[in-house]
Amino acid sequence: MNNADGIKKPRKRKNQISGFLYILPALFIALLFSYRPFVKTIINSLSIVNYSGTIIDVAGLDNFKRLFADRNFLTSLTNTFRFAVMFVPLNLLVCIILALLVYRKRKGTAFNESLFIMPLSVAMSSAAIVFQALFNPTIGVINFLFNVQVQWFNDPKWAMWVIVILCIWMAMGLDFLLLVGALRSIPKEVLEAAELDGSNRLQTFFHIQIPLISPTLMFVIANRLRDSMLLSGPVLVMTEGGPFRSTQTLVYQMYVEGFKSGNYSMGSAISVIVFLLSLAMIAVSFRFERKGVFYQ
Amino acid sequence: MKRLTGTRTIVVMILATIFGLVVTFPIYYMVAGSFFSIREFSSFPPTIVPSTIRLHNFQRAINESPLIRFMLNSLISASVGAILRIAIATLSAFAFVYKEFKAKKLLFIVILATMLLPADALILENYILISRLGLIDTYLGIISIHLLAPVQMFMLRQIFKSIPITYREAASIDGCGDVRFLIRIVTPMSRSIMLIFLLQSFVTIWNSYLWPLLVTNDTTMRTVQVGITLLSYAENLDFGPVFAAISLVVLPSILLFLVFRKRIVEGVVSGSLG
Known part of the structure; x- marks a missing residue:
């Protein structure tokens, strides 16, 4: 015993140091690119910062007061929520329909699935350019197909819809996979028992399938609400916030304030709001989950 | 059914x-x-x-257009980035399973919790840092914020945990050190998930837009996703x-x-x- 202890002790200390060395790169990057900027952004949002990123003075909550008095910011805030309200439910609906169509294995399901998840292989900026062409008011396929004359990118009523449709197209591959996986994991016996008890398809869907896949539903909703708070890419590529600021979102405004106007204090204040909102979305979803979700 | x-x-x-x-x-x-x-x-x-x-x-x-150059830039940053990313995640996952050190649990949470800090909301400060370090228009700059993949670290930890501890014991008895154990036994046993992670990271970096848009100014350093929009x-x-x-x-x-x-x-x- 003594002997074993004697060997163990120096090895343990060596283990301590080498163990720490192994996680050092990850820890270093976490501190450098996540925690440091996080703290710095909060500090900047409470200060006056010059265009080279140096703090000149303390501002307290002035930046936030200015922000909430700013029409422009309120527009970004409303637009971001408007996007979330349009995107999240519609995306869920589309993905549930797709999942219901193929969750029972039959001939051709694998083929259909491949088609549904194909958009996952296209990057945002590529997809955005293709959608720009599809929705082009004069030469676009969409206006022709539906026989309409919508000025998609010049009409404040419609520009956000193009972004919503593009985002659904990009999101549905993953969400569809998650939902179809959840539907398939429901034991056959449960569905058969329901059928024997005379439950029709609709009843089975609302009273058995929906409750049983609710954890996945909540995951998808929480994730997409959070993504909505962070929307910027398609705005940058397709609309640059226009027309008439109708697609200007929070992260897009943060980008403009920070990089175009060199206004780091305001940019950081917006970052803090975005950060709080994205956390709030997750928190709300989890709270809701505790009440409404049925776990097996 | x-x-x-x-x-x-x-x-x-x-x-x-x-x-x-x-x-x-x-x-x-x-x-x-x-x-x-x-x-x-x-x-x-x-x-x-x-x-x-x-x-x-x-x-x-x-x-x-410099399309080929754009693709080359993306190829280099995505492949180097993906390899570094899996290496960093693997090393820390390995330590969290096989090593004992102070504040292990806390450090694990510290690394994992970066998931909750959305990169897009931190982009202003990270940009200032990268530009002060003189890393604008470099591959390292493009890769930098992608180097940590907390989800991959978490998943790898789960997988390493499922490798029977007797393997570790047998290996130590045979005088096999940590590095050799990691390279010869742990890595081959988790090869398929690591391949998925490599692909996933490659695609993530290849597809990223906002960050490379910010940290590249020179046309010859643009990545392909930024380049095509220009x-x-x-x-x-x-x-x-x-x-x-x-x-x-x-x-x-x-x-x-x-x-x-x-x-x-x-x-x-x-x-x-x-």
């Missing part, structure tokens, strides 16, 4: 196929459009099928060369996707649930 029979199956199959075609139409249009002439792009009714297979647009995209053809409704460029960029990932479909599906699903 009862197999669907008769007309209902047929209706479901038809519906699923119609939806599938609608979903993939933009991809088809992108590929078809790269063969369109300018006239075909501006025709009414819009052209759906190119009249001939002409490579004119591809030639223009390659000759008139091709000015689209303003003149001359989408042909842009579509050709996009097709060149997207086709490899579609092929990869079809070949590795099953694995990517597993990876995507498990990765996002991690």
Whole structure:
């Protein structure tokens, strides 16, 4: 015993140091690119910062007061929520329909699935350019197909819809996979028992399938609400916030304030709001989950 | 589950196929459009099928823009980034399973919790840092914020935990050190998930847009996703060369996707649930 202890002790200390060395790169990057900027952004949002990123003075909550008095910011805030309200439910609906169509294995399901998840292989900026062409008011396929004359990118009523449709197209591959996986994991016996008890398809869907896949539903909703708070890419590529600021979102405004106007204090204040909102979305979803979700 | 029979199956199959075609139409249009002439792009009714297979647009995209250079930049940053990312995640996952050190649990949470800090909201400060370090227009700058993949670390830790501890004991008795144990035993045993993570990271970095847009100014350092949005053809409704460029960029990932479909599906699903 003594002997074993004697060997163990120096090895343990060596283990301590080498163990720490192994996680050092990850820890270093976490501190450098996540925690440091996080703290710095909060500090900047409470200060006056010059265009080279140096703090000149303390501002307290002035930046936030200015922000909430700013029409422009309120527009970004409303637009971001408007996007979330349009995107999240519609995306869920589309993905549930797709999942219901193929969750029972039959001939051709694998083929259909491949088609549904194909958009996952296209990057945002590529997809955005293709959608720009599809929705082009004069030469676009969409206006022709539906026989309409919508000025998609010049009409404040419609520009956000193009972004919503593009985002659904990009999101549905993953969400569809998650939902179809959840539907398939429901034991056959449960569905058969329901059928024997005379439950029709609709009843089975609302009273058995929906409750049983609710954890996945909540995951998808929480994730997409959070993504909505962070929307910027398609705005940058397709609309640059226009027309008439109708697609200007929070992260897009943060980008403009920070990089175009060199206004780091305001940019950081917006970052803090975005950060709080994205956390709030997750928190709300989890709270809701505790009440409404049925776990097996 | 009862197999669907008769007309209902047929209706479901038809519906699923119609939806599938609608979903993939933009991809088809992108590929078809790269063969369109300018006239075909501006025709009414819009052209759906190119009249001939002409490579004119591809030639223009390659000759008139630094497309090849863009692709090279993306290729370098995505592959180096993906390798560093898996290496960093593997090392820390390994330590969290096989090593004992102070504040292990806390440090694990510290690294994992970076998941909650959205990169896009931190981008201003990270940009200032990168520019102060003089890393604007460098590959390291492009890769930097992608180096940590907390979800991958978490998943790898779960997998390493499932390797029986007797392997570790047997290896130590045979005088096999940590590094050799990691390279010779742990890595081969988790090869398939690591491959998925490599692919996933590659695609993440290859597809990223906002960050490389910020940290590159020089045209020769632009990544492909940023580069294609800077091709000015689209303003003149001359989408042909842009579509050709996009097709060149997207086709490899579609092929990869079809070949590795099953694995990517597993990876995507498990990765996002991690």
